[in-house]
Amino acid sequence: MASERQLSYAEALREAFVIALSRDPRVFLIGEGVPDPKGIFATTSGLAEQFGAQRVRDMPLSENGMTGICIGAALAGMRPVLMHQRLDFALLSLDQIINHAAKWRYMFAGRAHVPLVIRLIIGRGWGQGPQHAQALVALFAQIPGLKVVTPATPYDARALMLAAIADADPTIYIEHRWLHNIRDTVPEAVAIEPLQGGRVARQGQDITVVTYSYMLLEVHAAAAALAVAGVAVEVIDLRVIRPLDVALIVASVTKCGHLLVVDTGHGDFGVAAEVIAAVTIAAFTALQSAPARLGLPPHPCPTAPALSRDYYPDAAAVVTAIAQQLVLPQAVQQQALSLLQRGDHPHDTPYRGFNGPF
Amino acid sequence: MLLQQYRSLYRIRRVEEVIAAHYREQQMRCPVHLSIGQEAVAVGVCTQLHREDALFSGHRAHAHYLAKGGDLQALFAELYGKATGCCSGRGGSMHLIDLAVGFWGATPIVAGTVPLAVGVALAWQLQGRSGVSAVFIGDGAMEEGVVHESLNYAAQQQLAVLFICENNGYAVYTRLAGRQPPRQIHALAAAHGLTVAVADGNDVELVSQHSAAAVAAMRQGGGPQFLELTTHRWLEHCGPDDDDHLGYRQPGELAAWRERCPLALAAERLQVRDAVSEATLVQLRQQVEDEIAAALEAAQNAPEPDGCERLEHLYGE
Numbered sequence: 001m002a003s004e005r006q007l008s009y010a011e012a013l014r015e016a017f018v019i020a021l022s023r024d025p026r027v028f029l030i031g032e033g034v035p036d037p038k039g040i041f042a043t044t045s046g047l048a049e050q051f052g053a054q055r056v057r058d059m060p061l062s063e064n065g066m067t068g069i070c071i072g073a074a075l076a077g078m079r080p081v082l083m084h085q086r087l088d089f090a091l092l093s094l095d096q097i098i099n100h101a102a103k104w105r106y107m108f109a110g111r112a113h114v115p116l117v118i119r120l121i122i123g124r125g126w127g128q129g130p131q132h133a134q135a136l137v138a139l140f141a142q143i144p145g146l147k148v149v150t151p152a153t154p155y156d157a158r159a160l161m162l163a164a165i166a167d168a169d170p171t172i173y174i175e176h177r178w179l180h181n182i183r184d185t186v187p188e189a190v191a192i193e194p195l196q197g198g199r200v201a202r203q204g205q206d207i208t209v210v211t212y213s214y215m216l217l218e219v220h221a222a223a224a225a226l227a228v229a230g231v232a233v234e235v236i237d238l239r240v241i242r243p244l245d246v247a248l249i250v251a252s253v254t255k256c257g258h259l260l261v262v263d264t265g266h267g268d269f270g271v272a273a274e275v276i277a278a279v280t281i282a283a284f285t286a287l288q289s290a291p292a293r294l295g296l297p298p299h300p301c302p303t304a305p306a307l308s309r310d311y312y313p314d315a316a317a318v319v320t321a322i323a324q325q326l327v328l329p330q331a332v333q334q335q336a337l338s339l340l341q342r343g344d345h346p347h348d349t350p351y352r353g354f355n356g357p358f
Numbered sequence: 359m360l361l362q363q364y365r366s367l368y369r370i371r372r373v374e375e376v377i378a379a380h381y382r383e384q385q386m387r388c389p390v391h392l393s394i395g396q397e398a399v400a401v402g403v404c405t406q407l408h409r410e411d412a413l414f415s416g417h418r419a420h421a422h423y424l425a426k427g428g429d430l431q432a433l434f435a436e437l438y439g440k441a442t443g444c445c446s447g448r449g450g451s452m453h454l455i456d457l458a459v460g461f462w463g464a465t466p467i468v469a470g471t472v473p474l475a476v477g478v479a480l481a482w483q484l485q486g487r488s489g490v491s492a493v494f495i496g497d498g499a500m501e502e503g504v505v506h507e508s509l510n511y512a513a514q515q516q517l518a519v520l521f522i523c524e525n526n527g528y529a530v531y532t533r534l535a536g537r538q539p540p541r542q543i544h545a546l547a548a549a550h551g552l553t554v555a556v557a558d559g560n561d562v563e564l565v566s567q568h569s570a571a572a573v574a575a576m577r578q579g580g581g582p583q584f585l586e587l588t589t590h591r592w593l594e595h596c597g598p599d600d601d602d603h604l605g606y607r608q609p610g611e612l613a614a615w616r617e618r619c620p621l622a623l624a625a626e627r628l629q630v631r632d633a634v635s636e637a638t639l640v641q642l643r644q645q646v647e648d649e650i651a652a653a654l655e656a657a658q659n660a661p662e663p664d665g666c667e668r669l670e671h672l673y674g675e
Contacts (some may be wrong), residue, residue, distance in 0.1 A: 103465075108448065168675075
């Protein structure tokens with residue numbers, strides 16, 4: 001409907017900050033570059049002017065210390081949203097995240113808790129390389145006491161940020177740089193939703209494809225092409241990695257009988273491994289074929305274009321994986337592949353005309 | 359004032375000795391890091407803090423917890439793994455909390471709670487609340503990056519944080535000189551822009567005076583303060599025993615520190631300078647002994663937590 005409001009993912013996220021800062025005096029934003037001229041890929045632009053430097057804060061390059069400082073502020077009744085322009089930078093703060101934020105409620109038996117949001121961005125393209133492009137979602141999802149969300153749509157960018165801020169526990173909110181410019185419907189009306197649950201992003205009955213974050217886009221493209229070729233793919237967007245919505249996945253697999261997990265991170269030891277284990281344990285007899293997974297290869301992302309060209313799976317790889325799993329006729333697979341419009345933009349950019357920043 | 363401080367010193371000493379005595383029964387099934395010899399730091403600082411002021415600490419925290427007013431029975435019960443423990447049995451000796459008296463948490467990752475103390479001060483600044491947030495660290499913590507990140511931010515934001523470095527000269531068995539170059543610890547904090555002071559940590563009155571000055575400055579918006587207080591741990595790093603036979607201390611070092619016992623210093627001053635009678639001290643000590651005995655018995659007789667409780671409190675409702 002033309003009347004429905006369209007926002008980019010970045011705009012929707014910025015709107016979440018405006019809503020939270022307007023409604024809740026406990027909320028403050030903090031991170032390297034939050035009030036700077038670029039405003040974390042425009043997601044925080046203008047907020048310092050609107051809400052003041054006390055609530056929209058820059059910070060020193062002290063990732064671990066600032067994480068602990070945000071934990072302390074949360075213990076004292078604030079609702080900090082700490083952000084890093086790359087997930088990789090937050091690895092400096094694993095002590096405070098894992099030993100402190102994730103443990104505080106449990107080790108003190110509920111006497112105190114840490115309502116903290118840590119916002120991380122997965123980088124990709126233009127040679128981000130080994131230390132600016134890690135998609136270590138499972139690393140955080142393995143930690144009891146943390147919640148982990150991976151919004152893949154503008155609607156969820158706003159909804160899950162508001163849910164994370166409203167939540168009483170530490171939440172790792174993970175974006176992907178290649179999602180910031182996608183546009184979709186985001187109604188002006190706001191409802192704070194609980195921080196839980198995946199969603200069926202596309203209905204089908206031939207195979208369940210579970211994915212999250214950026215790879216939802218590639219899976220959607222693959223599913224649309226396969227639909228023309230007569231294969232009905234059911235797509236599940238996990239949205240929330242921890243707690244994992246196993247029931248939703250099991251219900252879909254029970255219907256479809258086949259499961260492919262398309263991971264935005266590494267293929268091994270990751271989210272896909274957990275999803276496949278959970279489904280296999282809960283619904284072994286529903287599976288008509290061995291579950292499969294598709295993810296990043298088991299090595300860091302190299303920088304040179306010639307080395308990174310084949311690093312990231314795309315929609316074609318998803319089509320191929322589904323074709324293998326369902327033993328589709330060659331003609332069906334070829335028809336679906338021929339429908340995929342990769343475009344002529346370089347492989348290390350999200351679309352034609354995108355010139356960064358990455 | 360000194361009589362009250364002596365009472366607190368004596369109480370902490372005896373609590374630690376009672377823990378050491380009963381630890382051998384193997385019913386306190388958690389690591390313990392006793393504070394014997396270091397009591398004056400805890401007492402001198404906490405004398406100057408209000409109940410509403412926040413205090414954090416680390417692995418060797420019994421003295422800090424007690425000096426801030428932490429519940430004694432809940433401390434014993436926590437060591438015994440009982441349901442009435444201050445963490446309901448989740449933590450043991452290395453995890454202590456008593457929010458009712460402003461003891462916000464002690465945890466055993468070295469320097470881990472330092473930024474949390476800064477964060478409480480930041481929150482209070484944003485909320486327009488007065489109050490001091492304090493954190494005890496050891497000399498070893500000065501080697502942790504997060505301490506410098508915290509000092510930097512506290513100074514840059516002029517937050518009301520009191521950093522107390524309890525310099526006992528050792529990290530486990532390793533002397534300060536084996537870990538840091540020959541320069542003063544408090545100079546590091548001064549370089550970060552904090553107001554610093556250094557004092558004899560075994561003299562409770564000196565500690566108290568320096569703490570009073572630091573806290574008064576902070577209550578008037580004077581920004582973060584750093585106290586380096588020199589002292590010595592008499593027993594082993596972890597556990598109830600004397601470990602001087604291991605030979606990691608300098609010859610005669612422990613004996614010299616024992617000569618400068620913080621309790622003896624305070625008691626002598628009370629009797630010689632303040633003319634407090636021996637009978638008064640005897641009565642005071644007996645009151646403390648009675649309190650400790652009752653708290654210990656209550657903790658020993660308290661129920662264990664239900665095993666199913668381990669599933670609770672991972673997340674809120």
